[in-house]
């Protein structure tokens with residue numbers, strides 16, 4: 001229990017520091033990891049059900065269609081480490097296909113949601129040890145020593161890797177390689193480049209669920225950091241950034257205004273934005289290049305017939 005309180009206090013301090021630093025930049029920025037409190041996680045699950053949001057159903061179909069090959073790639077007795085596990089729905093497909101998995105360790109920054117996911121997986125796979133790890137995967141952290149070090153497989157679906165910039169991606173892939181060790185493997189889901197109108201619709205749906213997800217970040221600041229954001233004076237915007245090959249989510253200030261956060265004030269011009277998330281879109285080659293530069297070897301690629309999304313099978317040796 002004490003450890004849980006510690007995690008929460010450390011997270012609250014890190015959240016405040018990130019918000020103060022991000023809102024002090026010329027281009028105001030908030031790291032996307034803070035989008036996921038309980039409400040943000042629930043809204044993200046609602047996004048995954050939208051017609052416009054093709055990534056979840058495409059990746060799920062690939063996992064189902066290629067389950068046997070993916071299980072063979074992982075091998076018997078796999079120890080599955082899942083980064084950014086969220087609701088862990090795709091995990092059920094993988095765990096269901098694996099040959100005698102040893103242990104499942106979901107990793108997520110959203111500590112309460114993580115516990116709910118762990119409880120559901122325990123009910124769904126009785127007998128499988130499930131060890132949740134509340135951590136920020138963009139920082140160094142250790143996998144606890146009670147997680148067997150042999151046969152580790154890193155699973156990172158959801159194209160969450162696209163939220164990292166180039167330096168963070170390399171650092172993350174190296175950290176993941178360190179976590180699985182010499183004989184380890186990884187399966188990483190990455191969203192592929194496609195026409196911009198499909199991408200914009202996926203991040204700005206007609207029902208306004210993605211807008212609510214984005215605006216929840218300001219509501220979270222109001223709830224957790226005594227923030228004073230006028231929630232009806234900011235709107236969601238999705239933009240394509242060609243040079244970064246990324247969809248960006250912004251919150252646009254509708255007027256000149258001042259918002260206070262934990263005792264500090266931040267001024268906004270009319271039309272000024274807070275950049276809250278980038279979602280990078282890869283080619284097969286550009287992703288393989290990141291994998292190679294961080295010391296991984298690409299061994300397998302599973303994709304859908306329209307090549308919208310790809311799962312990369314990597315080995316650490």
Ligand SMILES: C[S@@+](CC[C@H](N)C(=O)[O-])C[C@H]1O[C@@H](n2cnc3c(N)ncnc32)[C@H](O)[C@@H]1O
Pocket residue numbers: 032033036041044048056083084085086087088090107108109110135136137138157158159160
């Ligand atoms: C896009 S959702 C993907 C969820 C799920 N894996 C899927 O494929 O549907 C991203 C998940 O990663 C978690 N997350 C985002 N940034 C994180 C970070 N820096 N460290 C740990 N977890 C993070 C979020 O809490 C959320 O559960």
